Amino acid sequence: MSDLNKLGLAEARDALRKGDVTSVELTESCLRAIDEADALNAFVHKTPEIALERAKAADQRIKGGDAPSMCGLPIGIKDLFCTKGVPSQAASGILEGFKPEYESTVSQQLADAGAVMLGKLNMDEFAMGSSNETSVYGNAVSPWRRGNDDAQLTPGGSSGGSASAVAADLCLAATGTDTGGSIRQPAAFVGITGIKPTYGRCSRWGIVAFASSLDQAGPMTKDVRDAAIMLEAMCGHDPKDSTSAELAVPNFEAMLTGDIKGKKIGIPKEYRMDGMPTEIEKLWAEGAEMLKAAGAEIVDISLPHTKYALPAYYVIAPAEASSNLARYDGVRYGHRAQLAQGDGITEMYEKTRAEGFGHEVQRRVMVGTYVLSAGFYDAYYNRARRVRTLIKKDFEDVFAAGVDAILTPATPSAAFGLGEMTEADPVQMYLNDVFTVTVNLAGLPGISVPAGLDKQGLPLGLQLIGRPWEEGDLLNTAYALENAVGFVAKPGKWW
Amino acid sequence: MSIDQSTAAKVAKLARIKVEDDALPALASEFNTILGFIEQLNEVDVEGVEPMVSVTPMRLKRRQDEVTDGNQQDKVLANAPDAREGFFAVPKVVE
Numbered sequence: 001m002s003d004l005n006k007l008g009l010a011e012a013r014d015a016l017r018k019g020d021v022t023s024v025e026l027t028e029s030c031l032r033a034i035d036e037a038d039a040l041n042a043f044v045h046k047t048p049e050i051a052l053e054r055a056k057a058a059d060q061r062i063k064g065g066d067a068p069s070m071c072g073l074p075i076g077i078k079d080l081f082c083t084k085g086v087p088s089q090a091a092s093g094i095l096e097g098f099k100p101e102y103e104s105t106v107s108q109q110l111a112d113a114g115a116v117m118l119g120k121l122n123m124d125e126f127a128m129g130s131s132n133e134t135s136v137y138g139n140a141v142s143p144w145r146r147g148n149d150d151a152q153l154t155p156g157g158s159s160g161g162s163a164s165a166v167a168a169d170l171c172l173a174a175t176g177t178d179t180g181g182s183i184r185q186p187a188a189f190v191g192i193t194g195i196k197p198t199y200g201r202c203s204r205w206g207i208v209a210f211a212s213s214l215d216q217a218g219p220m221t222k223d224v225r226d227a228a229i230m231l232e233a234m235c236g237h238d239p240k241d242s243t244s245a246e247l248a249v250p251n252f253e254a255m256l257t258g259d260i261k262g263k264k265i266g267i268p269k270e271y272r273m274d275g276m277p278t279e280i281e282k283l284w285a286e287g288a289e290m291l292k293a294a295g296a297e298i299v300d301i302s303l304p305h306t307k308y309a310l311p312a313y314y315v316i317a318p319a320e321a322s323s324n325l326a327r328y329d330g331v332r333y334g335h336r337a338q339l340a341q342g343d344g345i346t347e348m349y350e351k352t353r354a355e356g357f358g359h360e361v362q363r364r365v366m367v368g369t370y371v372l373s374a375g376f377y378d379a380y381y382n383r384a385r386r387v388r389t390l391i392k393k394d395f396e397d398v399f400a401a402g403v404d405a406i407l408t409p410a411t412p413s414a415a416f417g418l419g420e421m422t423e424a425d426p427v428q429m430y431l432n433d434v435f436t437v438t439v440n441l442a443g444l445p446g447i448s449v450p451a452g453l454d455k456q457g458l459p460l461g462l463q464l465i466g467r468p469w470e471e472g473d474l475l476n477t478a479y480a481l482e483n484a485v486g487f488v489a490k491p492g493k494w495w
Numbered sequence: 496m497s498i499d500q501s502t503a504a505k506v507a508k509l510a511r512i513k514v515e516d517d518a519l520p521a522l523a524s525e526f527n528t529i530l531g532f533i534e535q536l537n538e539v540d541v542e543g544v545e546p547m548v549s550v551t552p553m554r555l556k557r558r559q560d561e562v563t564d565g566n567q568q569d570k571v572l573a574n575a576p577d578a579r580e581g582f583f584a585v586p587k588v589v590e
Contacts, residue, residue, distance in 0.1 A: 099574065199550050199551055243553070245551065245553075308538075311532055311533045311536050314532065315533055330576060331575070343586060344588070345586050345587075350513035353511055353512045353513070367530075369509045370498075373509060383537075383539075384533075385548075386546050389546065390539065425525075427529065441550075468551065
């Protein structure tokens with residue numbers, strides 16, 4: 001077989017079990033593809049020795065008839081996950097040289113399931129960004145281009161390296177994390193599938209914290225079946241994360257029947273934004289038609305507090321970040337600034353954090369500090385948490401009325417060019433997450449599925465939002481949509 | 496609510512991030528853009544609404560108060576920029 005790196009997880013798994021390929025062959029194919037793709041700047045720490053060692057072990061297990069679900073499948077890991085002995089920097093200068101002495105629960109579960117780690121993937125610094133332009137490693141680049149125009153496009157963010165790597169077939173799948181849309185927006189920008197599960201499904205232990213009440217890990221894959229396989233391996237209760245749910249993890253793949261007859265799909269009127277490109281409006285309407293043709297009932301719904309989700313997010317997320325990022329003080333790990341004669345510990349903190357944090361991270365830490373400071377805590381932070389309660393209630397009300405899933409666009413536009421937003425004010429960049437951020441605030445599962453190309457030839461995605469803990473049902477609805485759309489476009493190789 | 500340069504300087508100090516004086520006007524202006532965006536929250540009637548504590552209704556679990564981990568000083572110090580004699584070393588804190 002040639003081009004083994006182009007396989008998805010399910011295809012590769014089946015080929016491995018039939019004995020048609022070995023994990024070493026799959027892994028070597030990916031490692032070659034990675035070495036040819038430095039122009040994408042997706043893999044920022046390559047781990048070929050670890051990969052080949054795990055691949056050999058996987059081949060032994062398969063031969064011995066003891067192959068767990070991800071056995072021998074080569075994947076990439078976002079730099080936000082702590083991986084033992086391997087640099088884990090959250091794409092930040094402040095964690096320069098940090099090699100954890102431990103492994104995150106999610107990456108450990110994937111390893112236990114037999115997955116082969118190829119290396120660490122680029123991202124926005126501390127997952128703060130929507131274009132992968134805040135990374136200390138430099139921009140990750142999308143494999144997609146606007147026709148013959150060679151301008152570099154963003155793969156989205158914050159999981160931009162994961163998106164670029166999966167779309168360019170550098171790995172079979174990758175981990176991502178999603179605090180406001182960081183799995184779903186990049187997945188939509190590069191034409192792949194990405195799911196953020198219900199808050200509490202995946203352990204956050206060992207994942208560098210951004211906003212702890214919103215952060216969730218999830219898979220970024222080539223199709224919905226692969227998302228089901230990988231999500232199952234990532235989920236599960238972990239005593240080391242007190243917010244991790246003590247619930248059984250179903251066999252998500254077995255729930256992919258494609259039968260959605262009688263399901264009620266809500267179309268929220270508040271997601272019809274002023275100035276939304278007609279292409280996205282059309283894609284959304286077509287998606288609803290396809291689900292209807294597959295037997296679902298389409299209903300108009302209202303989520304009245306949608307407009308306030310982004311402003312609430314930009315209070316809550318920076319507030320939590322300012323607290324979480326207080327640990328980067330130049331004492332225990334990572335960077336410490338050179339001190340001048342007479343500098344004390346306060347100067348050490350201030351210089352270290354000024355040198356180690358990039359501009360966007362500094363800005364968010366300071367906004368968070370401000371909204372939590374004496375005199376503003378009630379006006380900003382508590383008010384935002386009240387609005388969050390109302391946003392969650394919007395969803396509870398429509399689910400109580402019998403809606404099974406909600407269909408929305410994934411992003412308000414196709415991918416933009418790297419550097420194109422540099423002059424815009426920060427709020428313009430934040431608007432990228434307008435359709436995804438509500439889902440984090442309400443703790444719900446959401447999935448982005450590629451649904452078409454725009455007139456420039458760039459992918460566009462649709463988002464489905466599900467009931468809490470019903471990822472299996474959500475994946476099945478996404479599977480029905482995927483079958484109806486028949487998205488097969490791939491970027492032409494230029495790198 | 497508008498943030499002036501002295502407020503920006505105070506916030507930077509609280510956040511323990513050194514900001515040079517000539518960078519303060521731009522920083523204050525960015526704060527004002529973001530806070531202007533956040534001000535929209537004032538339109539929402541939140542009377543009688545509880546601030547969200549946990550997005551999934553759950554009680555934090557309790558466990559026995561006993562040692563579950565420890566004896567790994569070398570690992571704890573392995574990534575320190577300056578570790579000496581089994582401790583983290585920092586500039587002089589007390590005069």
